[in-house]
Amino acid sequence: MKKITIEKVCILAGKIMLVSGAETYRVEDTMNRIAAAFDVENAQSYATPTGINFSTDMAEATYSLRILKRSTDLHKIAEVNKVSRRIAAGDFDIEEAYLALREVDTNNAMYPAWVLILIAAIASGCFSIMFGGSFEDFLPAFFAGGLGFMAMLGFERLVEIRFLSEFFGAFIVGIASIIFIQIGFGKALDMVIIGAVMPLVPGLHITNAVRDLMAGHLVSGVSKGVEALLTAFAIGAGVAVTFAFI
């Protein structure tokens, strides 16, 4: 078995956090803390949304890792945080730290898809009321949001083109909402659509982008902002296409 180095532990921790949707400054901070816990004084880490670079000192060899898929998984961020705290406290040596991180990485404790769809549907209904809809708009938003989210999840599995699944989800939301309003199920079309579209909206990305920019991570901030913008555009376009049919 190959020797487990500090670089490997740090990059694995960074990879898990980045894939789970942490801000890049948090990723770099965690990597540097872990390195410092293993007596690496001057660790250099550079994380962007699409890749990580790490070296233990200025002119040392640099290791890099490519990140292709990103999602949001707060559970993993919390777990890596726990491990990094224990490393900083001196509980783990390098091998133990690596094994603990590997376990976090492979342990996929996501909720089953039907729970996610149900939750997205409930949240959609709640949002339509929060944004000024009446109680009659709750159920249409509930069903439109659930259907849209389900369409997005399903489409994501079929086709691996980014932004297209959001487009498709929003398209289904639009069609469902218009049909519901046409048959007299629900009152305000805008409220139903806004509520139902909320689970698809990249709210986290917009805010993360601005936070990264303010922390001085200009490359990550701009690229995340563009990602959020394209997703928002895909959603807007998906809904707008349905308006062409009325």
Next chain:
Amino acid sequence: MIAQLITSFIASAGFAILFNAPKNTLIQCGFVGMSGWILYYVLVAGGMDAIPATVLSAMLVAVVSHIFAKTFKTPIIIFNVAGIIPLVPGGVSYNAMRNFVENNYDIALQLSAQVMLLAGAIAIGLMFSEVINQITKKVFVKR
């Protein structure tokens, strides 16, 4: 008002589940989102502009999540993310994009500028938690 309380709680906790937050933090996530949204709702209903209202609500979210993060020893991002979801300008950005696609560029640009400002407002509010964090560390932890 009560409807707003309940719906914002459920929506925030729901988003916490969508983001796969640890199970024992869901109720706190809902509470953070609820407190932020209610402050925003009251301020906007009282005639305040949406942008300062967002800054203040995001600050409240930041403070409450900071307290929760300290008491439950979890990274603050978990409470932050669920808490700000109701404040995120999803509705405005949807409207902006819809106007773009319908060729109403003037309205669309106005709304996009508003989205940028609202996102910035959230970030400023959230930075507040970082400010408290650093001040408490420097003032109260004597070396």
